[in-house]
Amino acid sequence: MLKIHDLHVAVDGTEILNGIDLDLKAGEVHAIMGPNGSGKSTLANVLAGRDGYDVTGGGVTFKEHDLLGMAPEERAREGLFLAFQYPVEIPGVATTTFLKHAVNAVRRHRGEEEVDAMGFVKLAREKGRALGIDDAMLKRPVNAGFSGGEKKRLETLQMALLEPGLAILDETDSGLDIDALKTVADGVNALRTEDRAMLVITHYQRLLDYIVPDRVHVLAQGRIMRSGDKDLPAELERQGYADLVNPAA
């Protein structure tokens, strides 16, 4: 699904990622952990195609395509989804309207028929129910005045509607209390399928108690310092990142 090969990325001339390798197969969930400033969000942003990052070496393929040569919207239509750490507010644009535009953009790309307004409302309602998203929330402008929990639930709903092949969850646990975290994790788990891959980026072990990964990678100083199975986070939680960040000490 996703192959990252010796990826180097710089921002304003400063190298943030220096040589990332990762092989994520369909059906797998990988977690990327690491201290603040280790380059976790940079990785998510580069994969999604945000401006402001210079790829200085290496490459990424997504479903055998050269990912880095594609525009952000092309990546999304091919099935790459980023659940944002800080979802953006779009005042005046009803959530349903926004979601319908997104779903239809993806459908057009797949050669599927677009959904009409009525059909879409039905679909969004259905998928929203499990996440505790009601009609009132769907009518409000995108993320405007949403609580942290509401924003993350809406991100999860979007994932459910867009049915991506690869979902990248960037610090999805940030700003969530334990109940909201469970709701979101349940939503994400419901979307785990054999043909879908997920890359879960997080600072804390907490989220991984609920979304149990197949592989865990520790990112520090722009590199994957260690990889392991689902038990690695517990070890890190005990020891902290210090040894990894500064192995000589």
Next chain:
Amino acid sequence: MSDVSGQVEGLAGEQYKYGFVTDVEQELAPRGLNEDIIRLISEKKGEPEWLLEWRLNAYRGWQGMEEPRHWPKLTFEKIEYQNLHYYAAPKQQAKPESLDEVDPELLRTYEKLGIPLQEQEWLAGVAVDAVFDSVSVATTFREQLEEQGIIFCSMSEAVQNHPDLVRRYLGSVVPKTDNFFAALNSAVFTDGSFVYIPPGVKCPMELSTYFRINASETGQFERTLIVADKGSYVSYLEGCTAPQRDENQLHAAVVELVALDDAEIKYSTVQNWYPGDAEGRGGIYNFVTKRGACRGKNSKISWTQVETGSAVTWKYPSCVLQGDNSVGEFYSVAITNNHQQADTGTKMIHIGRNTRSTIISKGISAGQSNQTYRGLVKVLPRGEGARNFTQCDSLLIGGRCGAHTVPYVESRNPDAQLEHEATTSKIDEDQLFYCRQRGIDPEEAVSLVVNGFCKDVLQKLPMEFAVEAQKLLGISLEGSVG
């Protein structure tokens, strides 16, 4: 409905082509403006003596007036007033035989607006036979209006058939020498719309030039007068979302609205005249005077405008709130792209007691365009209990455009409550990225964000107009994001 208005204008052209009106061979007055030309216009239109005198007075006033060249934030080329033709009989234009002969750029825009093929043909002025259906539809509506005593006709017809009404109200809101362009219009206007709604009548449909069968070429000096008598209501639509091209660079229209006791007028405009090319060459100069008088108690006038066209826009639809408890509203979306310039806003003059006004202005600047909101809220000494709420929001797209807000507030009554809010923001890269990450292409993303920004105003438009206006916003901003 609005794109249909284009159909009928095209249709009126058809009539000339087929010679239903026989006296319209190409006829052009000599260039320049003087009293003889005005006499000629008046004579050609068979006008009464009082109207000729009125025009001449306007002309004499105009001669001593100056173009508003300094106070607006606009720069435009010198206008050679003595080099214009002030009277031309409707022209027989060469009609394209099929859509294949029409400017592909125009067709692409029609398509984006979702205009059906047949309507595209009408709009583009293609010679088609199917127009007769449309004639009968329009005639049916017209009969329905007449049954209720509603007068809706061209200004020329009104001068002939309803001279008393015209004489009583023409120039009563915008005096003939109100300003340079209004004076010019008063001297030389050739046609426009006239509407009269009798007491207690709610006009059963939205009026647009669509129903004005005899709409001929109204040209560059259009004159519109709408009178809503006591307890009546009318909603009027002006313009068309389809791009309009015109040979005349200068347009100086005047619109006057009069609302008597308990009457309400809703006036909606979508203006999409040729804005010039991407380098700022060509394009219409649009200098319009629009003003409504809430003359009776409890009367209400609402202006809603979506301005996307023209190279230069100079326009301040205003309300004079004379009647006690009268209400004035101004809802505006103005978009400028490339090298367009707009200096637009409103004036709310609170004269009566307990008058209220609301101003919501949304300006979007892209490319190298410049836009100014200029608004006056004035409360006279007698205007006890006057209230105004003003909100001006500007959105900038890219780093080379400008947005300016120039509010004037004058209150001579200590009891008045006036609020003004203004914001300026840049279109947010994060918002665009968020949309694109969901598969939405960049232009559609801009259109979504801009529509959200303008929502408060767009929802004031009549439904069908609003849907087209939404699409229009997207089209107007094409190419504004890298």
